[in-house]
Amino acid sequence: MTPNSxxxxxxxxxxxVLVIVLAIALALFGxxxxxxxxxxxxxxxxxxxxxxxxxxxxxxxxxxxxxSGVYLSRRQRSLAWxxxxxASAEIGVLFVAVSLVTGSLWGRLTWxxxxxxxxxxxxxxxxxxxxxxxxxxxxxxxxxxxxxxxSSVMALLAILEIPLVHFSVNLWRSLHQDASVADPxxxxxxxxxxxxxxxxxxVTFTLLFVWLVLHRQRTMLLEDSFADRGLDVAIAxxxxxxxAQ
Amino acid sequence: xxxxxxxLGSWIGTGIAVIAYAVWVLRRGRALSKHASTxxxxxx
Amino acid sequence: xxxxxxxRTIALAVxxxxxxxxxxxxxLTNQVAPFAAIVMVMFAFALxxxxxxxxxxxxxxxxxxxxxxxxxVQRSFTVESADGALDALRVAGVDxxxxxxGKSLALMVQLFxxxxxxxxxxxxxxxxxxTAVGLLExxxxxxxxxxxxxxxxxxxxxLAAGAKGRETLLPLLLLPVVAPVxxxxxxxxxxxFGSGGTAVxxxxxxxxxxxxxxxxxxxxxxxAFGPLVDE
Numbered sequence: 001m002t003p004n005s006x007x008x009x010x011x012x013x014x015x016x017v018l019v020i021v022l023a024i025a026l027a028l029f030g031x032x033x034x035x036x037x038x039x040x041x042x043x044x045x046x047x048x049x050x051x052x053x054x055x056x057x058x059x060x061x062x063x064x065x066x067x068s069g070v071y072l073s074r075r076q077r078s079l080a081w082x083x084x085x086x087a088s089a090e091i092g093v094l095f096v097a098v099s100l101v102t103g104s105l106w107g108r109l110t111w112x113x114x115x116x117x118x119x120x121x122x123x124x125x126x127x128x129x130x131x132x133x134x135x136x137x138x139x140x141x142x143x144x145x146x147x148x149x150x151s152s153v154m155a156l157l158a159i160l161e162i163p164l165v166h167f168s169v170n171l172w173r174s175l176h177q178d179a180s181v182a183d184p185x186x187x188x189x190x191x192x193x194x195x196x197x198x199x200x201x202x203v204t205f206t207l208l209f210v211w212l213v214l215h216r217q218r219t220m221l222l223e224d225s226f227a228d229r230g231l232d233v234a235i236a237x238x239x240x241x242x243x244a245q
Numbered sequence: 246x247x248x249x250x251x252x253l254g255s256w257i258g259t260g261i262a263v264i265a266y267a268v269w270v271l272r273r274g275r276a277l278s279k280h281a282s283t284x285x286x287x288x289x
Numbered sequence: 290x291x292x293x294x295x296x297r298t299i300a301l302a303v304x305x306x307x308x309x310x311x312x313x314x315x316x317l318t319n320q321v322a323p324f325a326a327i328v329m330v331m332f333a334f335a336l337x338x339x340x341x342x343x344x345x346x347x348x349x350x351x352x353x354x355x356x357x358x359x360x361x362v363q364r365s366f367t368v369e370s371a372d373g374a375l376d377a378l379r380v381a382g383v384d385x386x387x388x389x390x391g392k393s394l395a396l397m398v399q400l401f402x403x404x405x406x407x408x409x410x411x412x413x414x415x416x417x418x419x420t421a422v423g424l425l426e427x428x429x430x431x432x433x434x435x436x437x438x439x440x441x442x443x444x445x446x447x448l449a450a451g452a453k454g455r456e457t458l459l460p461l462l463l464l465p466v467v468a469p470v471x472x473x474x475x476x477x478x479x480x481x482f483g484s485g486g487t488a489v490x491x492x493x494x495x496x497x498x499x500x501x502x503x504x505x506x507x508x509x510x511x512x513a514f515g516p517l518v519d520e
Contacts, residue, residue, distance in 0.1 A: 007274030168469035
């Protein structure tokens with residue numbers, strides 16, 4: 001192993017290569033080999049990145065909640081749980097953003113508009129804002145323990161909030177029958193190759209998520225120990241860049 | 246392919262977002278680990 | 290461990306303390322209430338149509354409530370961290386659940402006063418007319434919605450309490466969480482006002498939603514407030 005391998009290990013490097021290979025395969029299957037949908041036509045190809053990204057976001061937020069719960073429930077509270085929770089939430093936010101953008105592109109083609117006030121879309125937007133807030137709470141000043149406590153309580157509260165918002169937005173929408181939107185998943189009749197592409201997407205994105213979480217939580221550990229030593233992360237980074245040139 | 250701009254746009258957009266984030270994390274990790282002791286890097 | 294009775298005593302003492310601080314400073318009456326009123330006037334400028342105003346009056350009233358609530362919550366925790374009162378209570382081993390209930394009660398009282406004023410403003414400025422049953426329904430809506438808002442406000446106020454930059458963070462944290470209250474309270478108040486020909490009876494299910502919200506966050510707050518504020 002090289003002296004400065006960053007946050008990588010041989011395991012993450014192997015995983016990284018696997019993700020790249022899978023991503024190339026996904027692009028081939030999703031954009032080239034799979035057929036167009038009877039109803040949706042070519043727009044179904046957006047689904048091969050859209051569905052895996054929202055799937056990954058859900059996994060990320062569930063992992064955040066689990067790690068936060070574990071952090072709070074242990075008597076010996078380990079900050080490792082908090083870092084995994086934070087890393088996972090950050091990646092979750094990235095993927096919700098991706099799925100909102102790809103979703104609205106799909107919506108423009110299918111519904112003719114980027115956004116509809118559908119219950120699912122609206123609660124996804126709330127999901128995004130909630131975890132942006134979670135990340136902001138993590139950046140509040142204070143000790144690592146304070147950060148961990150605040151953010152893990154918030155992650156658990158989000159588990160209460162999201163279903164409540166979804167439920168009330170659902171009620172709200174049910175008053176306006178005209179805007180009812182056909183369920184995008186119900187419309188798609190997936191043949192074998194399309195189903196395979198979608199499945200490949202889910203696997204690729206999930207492994208990508210694992211890879212990102214591993215690296216991010218290690219970076220967070222470094223950030224934490226830098227803060228403990230009173231070093232400025234930004235200065236270290238800059239010095240590094242200057243040295244590289 | 247119909248709607249190529251939208252479809253490729255969503256694929257490329259996704260790719261750029263993910264790669265940019267991954268590169269940011271890796272570079273940051275590399276920069277920080279240069280100044281870190283082995284005890285601070287339990288994965289090595 | 291404190292018994293049920295002493296918990297209630299503590300909660301009431303905390304609530305009384307917060308309300309009396311408020312009565313002395315008069316921030317609510319001299320600053321927050323005028324702010325809420327000017328928001329209502331500005332809505333009228335923005336919409337510029339009496340028919341529309343009457344139709345959307347319930348939504349505007351609750352939006353003004355939520356905006357004002359942000360200020361009141363901010364204030365409720367600035368008072369605590371300024372003189373270290375929260376720390377003192379905590380060090381003395383006072384039950385954090387009781388502190389939560391007390392602070393929520395004080396917040397509810399202030400919000401309720403504010404809502405009464407906003408309701409009156411809506412009636413006067415937006416030409417809202419109500420039946421007796423409608424008035425009762427508006428009143429119940431306000432009570433139940435305020436219960437939920439008080440709990441959520443205290444919980445998220447405590448989350449950011451004492452940290453730098455919380456003034457700008459609180460709206461981001463609080464507004465998404467209170468969206469169900471905005472939806473529920475607006476629909477219930479629409480029924481109470483009869484906006485857009487809504488019948489009074491259509492409002493009660495929405496009050497049910499508000500009640501569920503209040504109960505969930507009252508329980509969550511009592512449990513979560515301890516881990517939030519203890520050092």
